[in-house]
Amino acid sequence: MSVLLALCVMAGLALLLGAVLGFAAIRFRVEDDPLVDKIDAILPQTQCAQCGYPGCRPYATAITNDEADINQCPPGGEDGIRQLADLLGREFKPLNAANGVEKPKRVAVIDEQLCIGCTLCIQACPVDAIVGAAKHMHTVIASECTGCELCIAPCPVDCIDMAPLGDTPASWKWRYPVAMLKVVS
Amino acid sequence: MRTSPFLVQPTPLQIVMLKVAGALLPGIALYAWTFGIGVLVQIALASVTALAVEAGCLKLRGRPLQPFLSDGSALVTAWLLALAVPPLAPWWMVVLATAVAIGLAKHLYGGLGQNTFNPAMVGFAVLIVSFPAQMSRWAAPLGLGMAELGGLAQLGWIFTGQLPAGLAFDAIASATPLDTVRTALGQGQPLAQILAAPIFGDVGGTGSEWIVLGWLVGGVFLWQQKLIPWQLPVGYLGALALTASAFHLADPAHYAGPGFHLATGAAMLGAFFIVTDPVTAPTTPWGRLLYAALAGVLTYLIRVFGSYPDGVAFAVLIMNIATPLIDQLTQPAVFGRKRGKAA
Amino acid sequence: MSRLHAFHGGIHPPEHKAESNGARIVQVPLPPQLVVALNQHIGHGAKPVVAAGDRVAKGQMIGRAEGRVSAAVHAPTSGRVLAVEPRVVAHPSGLAELCVVIEPDGEERWIERQRFDWRNADGPAVLDHLRDLGVVGLGGAVFPSHLKLAGARTLDTLVINGAECEPYITCDDRLMRERADEIGAGIAIVRQLMNARQVKVGIEDNKPEAIEAMRLACGGQDIEVVVVPTLYPSGGAKQLTRLLTGREVPAGVRATDLGVQCFNVGTVQALYRALEHGEPLLSRIVTLTGAVARPGNVEALLGTPLSHLMAFAGVAADVTGHVYGGPMMGFVLPSLEAGLTKSGNCIIARNAELFPPAPPEMPCIRCGTCAEACPAELQPMDLYWFARARQFGRAQERHLFDCIECGACAYVCPSNIRLVDYFRYAKSEIWAAEKSRDAATLARRRHEARQARQERDKRERAERLAARTTPRPAPPPLPEQVTPQEAPAAPAAPTDDDKQARIAAAMARAAARRAGQAGKGEGGDGA
Ligand code: SF4
């Protein structure tokens, strides 16, 4: 008798929970982006090609197709790799040194005295962050420069420099406050 | 301090824990008065074990002993556990339970504040599952005309298991009122007749009624000190009383009334000291009420339909599992985001 | 007498107001140098309009408001501009930001002040005028006042904040006692500008003299001075608004849209000086207190080096640092070389006796004391867990940004957890992440637009080539190639028309793509 009761209770519970789960699955379903978009959303969009692909999206495609590993994007750094690892359910691995090293973000600055107006840098810039007309001085729109350094090499007179973005009170961040109570060994 | 606020209210954790321990004192005093000094021995045993295990665990986990050892939380766990075991239980039982509570239920989960389950109740559950026989035999209250053990004899029994010559343990021990009722009901005796037995007093068990009053006094003190929210004890006792009333009204011959359930077993202790353990209870006002109420109902069900002497421990442990969910579901509306108001 | 709508939580820290509220406001002598920061308000910093070597008159604009949320900055006295360069500013980071360094000449020579007839000017002109006179909120949040005045046809209740709930600070108290008439006149102006139905002035009951003075000053007008119980943080704009009107303004919602707006008494007085006398905001009242020889309130020019102020108050020997703002929400000054800013309502000299070191942080026991104290009705312990675990999304879901950083939770926590530190950390991480996400989105769009353009260039070139080669079986090659409009190799070569058309087409395509992208992006946000 009591066994029967227990069985009934358990069965009832199972049915109820199943119904709840089923309802939740329908009610809270999210329309998913294709994987490439999700990966591309994590990549920093520097478009520097250090990963070995001509931009972030091609790299994202390559990851989706299992042609590239997740640790080839230096601008994304460890954080980026961690996010990719989470998204794809893979193991975290350190940045592949062959692709470069993680650096603080910098922006290109053109020495306007030296620039000869050859437009080569414009053609190299993946995000059109350089303005200037042929034979005239060129300049970088700092807020649009991703710091990819692709404009440095083509410049025939070496007048482009990468300048660090200094911390300002506006960009300054409060640091992580955890002070762990641990025995100092 | 390098960041604001630069002022802090001086109510450190130690004080909170000391107040909780202090609030237990009236009940403990009445307990010792009713059942003899056995309970004090159990408390001492549990305290020493708790501190030792706590220190060992901190060492193992590479944490400094201070301030954790003196925060008082281990002590409160130990005392609650000591109050939950029978006062004449052999010494190793409370030591084992305390070790399990501190080592397993607390430190294995990451120490103070991280445990999912109420440590004292985990320790108690281990005992009751492993040694049901010992756990259900309590000393009879003093002054019931049964054989009595003096203080020294109680000590001797706890540590060596030796009784004075000519005395059998059954002569000094009896089942708890809750157990008695269930066993007798199972044998088909009517409730009124059962309750007329000498171990029952006016509402609960003889003597233990007074202890319950002691817990109540301590609990009200904690509430007045703003150390426990009213939702937890009120929800718990209310739900227990309501459930008991419902069953009692439906069949008075079989189900004892709310007064009996409130005044026996660990209900009152649980309501003010166990259900209110902040670490394992929800934090939202409605969540607390719901949690405590469900624990109250579960306590009743386990008491009446289960096979264990009391239901408090399992009710609390079961509700501990639900805490995160309850918290999630009962998030209060924040300032300016209450429905119908912000518009 | 109107009903009070008590807010949830709140605390009673020791007040420490008696030390500094007894004496009259005194003027600080001219310092040898003024370091006037160009960003003294929320939003964009002002753009400098003077250069090193310039002579400036008192009240002359030295920084022009830049962008929508901004306000102008002025020379607090006459003198010579020594430099326009980054200097350490009064900010917890201790970083340098653009400042105008002025050497006063001691003449106090005013720029010619133009009377502004605000009564007959239209709304936007009044607001522009206030922006150009640099009037911002003086209660501590330094939000440009002209933005708060904007956008109201009619207002139900104008709340004037004289609560001053934070311990130690007494500058509003003194201001109300000594300049209540100016505040009263300012209230009348704001009321008219915002077309407010009623005005309520909230003052905590620990300032009887200020209450008396304000009642006297507001006597003739239909203004209610409401005495509110002393309870931190009743001086928070949201809390006082709720206290006086029962309306709650959530984060991210303009109070004006809910029919209420709150101004600090100091701001109202500055508004009066600006509109009736054409005076820009050049000085403010600041409380100097804590371990100093002569605690009290001073009126100091903006840009006065804080070291000059503290020397004026007489710093005790055992001082271990200085707090800018009150003890609940202020921050430790990395350097006293910074100049006074519009937000500087109080400087407290700390010593070990007044501010004992914090006890060690213990684990959270989920006791809920913090939630009981939180005036924003948050669950600080949950936010703490999420911030600590860097689950910023979950923290945001639990309304992290409704936290006003009042510190009540950290004050009551028995485990001494520095809760607000975690919230500030989480907020700044979220802001930084948002910024870099915005930057990435911009880069992605620009990259895609460029690719689309290149793609199209290539295709058009190919089409033209094809069009040229197929119909003519044997074209004489030479003349073809020299015609300029058909030399497809260099992108710079095509005629203007052609180029224009191409750019327009590429932009249209990019826009279309963007629209599609945006739709997708929203769906992906939740993932
Ligand atoms: S390495 Fe450069 S191009 Fe490649 S994914 Fe990273 S940022 Fe994009």
Ligand code: SF4
């Ligand atoms: S300006 Fe140079 S560094 Fe900046 S995005 Fe363009 S190519 Fe890269």
Ligand code: SF4
């Ligand atoms: S490549 Fe160098 S020289 Fe040529 S336009 Fe760019 S900056 Fe000027």
Ligand code: SF4
């Ligand atoms: S007051 Fe402190 S210990 Fe209590 S719940 Fe809040 S954070 Fe945790």
Ligand code: SF4
């Ligand atoms: S600091 Fe934030 S979370 Fe803490 S009490 Fe104030 S509003 Fe609430």
